[in-house]
Amino acid sequence: MALLRGFGQLLFMPHAGVGVLALLGMMINSPLMxxxxxxxxxxxxxxxxxxxxxxxxxxxxxxxxxxxxxxAVALFMQPTELLWLLVFVGGGLTAWCFxxxxxxxxxxxxxxxxxxxxxxxxxxxxxxxxxxxxxxHWLEAQVLSGTLTGVxxxxxxxxxxxxxxxxxxxxxxxxxxxxxxxLTGSLSGALAGYLAGTDQQVxxxxxxxxxxxxxxxxxxxxxxxxxRSWQPWLGISTAIVLTQVGLQLAxxxxxxxxxxxxxxxxxxxxxxxxxx
Numbered sequence: 001m002a003l004l005r006g007f008g009q010l011l012f013m014p015h016a017g018v019g020v021l022a023l024l025g026m027m028i029n030s031p032l033m034x035x036x037x038x039x040x041x042x043x044x045x046x047x048x049x050x051x052x053x054x055x056x057x058x059x060x061x062x063x064x065x066x067x068x069x070x071x072a073v074a075l076f077m078q079p080t081e082l083l084w085l086l087v088f089v090g091g092g093l094t095a096w097c098f099x100x101x102x103x104x105x106x107x108x109x110x111x112x113x114x115x116x117x118x119x120x121x122x123x124x125x126x127x128x129x130x131x132x133x134x135x136x137h138w139l140e141a142q143v144l145s146g147t148l149t150g151v152x153x154x155x156x157x158x159x160x161x162x163x164x165x166x167x168x169x170x171x172x173x174x175x176x177x178x179x180x181x182x183l184t185g186s187l188s189g190a191l192a193g194y195l196a197g198t199d200q201q202v203x204x205x206x207x208x209x210x211x212x213x214x215x216x217x218x219x220x221x222x223x224x225x226x227x228r229s230w231q232p233w234l235g236i237s238t239a240i241v242l243t244q245v246g247l248q249l250a251x252x253x254x255x256x257x258x259x260x261x262x263x264x265x266x267x268x269x270x271x272x273x274x275x276x
Contacts, residue, residue, distance in 0.1 A: 003045045006063020007037070010155045011166060011182075012214075012222045013173025014059040021172065022155050025165030026071075029157045030133025033074045036087050040070025043091030052099045065098055065113040066091025071156040072117045072255060076126045090116050109263055110256045117255060130253075135159050137204040143190045150186030150209025154217075158205030170217070178221045185209065185216030185236050192240045198247055207247065211258040212239040218263060231266050238262035 007019030026034035041063040048062020056062070070087045077083050094112040101108035136159045138145035145160065151170070152163035170178040186209035193208030202208065215235040225231045242258035 002049070002057055002060055003038075003041050003063055005058070005060025006041050006045060006067055007060070008169065008173060009060040009064035010067060011169050011173060011178075012217050013169060013178075014061075015169075015173045018169040018173040019060070021165045021169035025152065025155055025157055025162040025169075028165070029135070029152075029159040029162045030074070030131070032079055032131070033071050033133060033156065036070035036074035036079075036083065037067045038070070039084055040066035040068070040073070040087040040091035040094075042066075043088040044069075044095035047092035048095040048099065051096060052102075056099075056102060061098065061102075062095045063091075065094035065110060068110055068156070068256070069094055069113040069116060072113065072253075073120065075130045075132060075156060076121060076253070077124065078127065082124075086120065090120075107263065107267055109260050111260055114255050114257055114260065118252060121252060132156075132158050132205070134161065135205050136161050137201070137206075139200055139204050142200050142204045143187075143194050145204040146190035146193065146206050146208055147183060147187040149204065149206030150190060150213050151182050151206070153206035153210030154182070154214055158207065174217070174221045178217060181216040181220040181232070182213045185213035185239075188212050188236055189240050189243060192244060193247070196244050196248075198244070202247065207254065208240075208243060211243050211254070211256060211262070212236045214256060214259040215239045215262050215266075218259075219266065231270070234269070235262045235266045238265050 001016050004016035004019030005014045007022045008015045044066025045063045048057050052062050069090050073087050097112035148163040149158045151166050189209030189212040193203045219225050219232040219235045239258045239262040246254045
């Protein structure tokens with residue numbers, strides 16, 4: 001169950017049913033990515049069961065960085081024996097790092113898998129083009145397509161086939177409010193990308209909106225901030241700006257870097273306001 005909750009944590013929902021829906025959303029778009037996610041999640045869950053407090057482990061906090069690592073490695077690398085070894089061992093390492101941060105009251109979020117993935121991209125050969133599976137999208141309606149696939153990209157699935165499963169997971173775990181905030185964050189990112197002249201295909205497969213969708217859920221649903229609170233809107237705005245800068249510079253894959261940096265900014269502002 002902890003492994004499935006790790007998949008649910010991709011949507012910030014520690015719910016095994018949400019994890020099943022996320023897995024189905026991956027399978028319908030890319031069985032390879034689903035298997036890599038399971039491998040990374042398993043490695044992370046095994047290590048987490050040894051080092052992490054029971055309450056955090058049972059919430060799926062051990063597995064989600066490993067799941068994300070598996071998805072990212074399968075996206076950028078050839079499916080060789082090295083891939084499976086990297087994902088399994090690396091997944092375990094992400095769980096250890098996340099637990100290290102928890103012990104020190106550090107909000108590492110998805111930073112463990114990001115750091116390891118950037119190291120892999122720097123040291124090892126990658127595919128000329130990322131293998132994102134079917135990536136079925138609607139190029140003629142790029143903003144609508146990008147809004148829906150932006151929710152799917154919360155599980156690295158840029159396909160209109162995957163998005164309904166992720167939306168169903170949000171509905172199951174957080175109700176219509178979670179669905180609404182995810183779509184709000186994704187739509188905001190898609191519109192910003194459209195206005196900034198982002199490449200149509202990049203926009204249509206959700207790369208403009210998933211980081212803002214992630215932070216919308218993290219701040220409005222998990223942290224419990226309301227519609228009139230400043231935190232979700234600062235987080236969404238910051239994630240959008242960082243996403244657009246990252247897409248324009250194209251120095252390395254965005255992964256969930258804009259989400260993490262935007263969350264750290266909001267956390268920093270909150271702590272400053274408390275101390276002031």
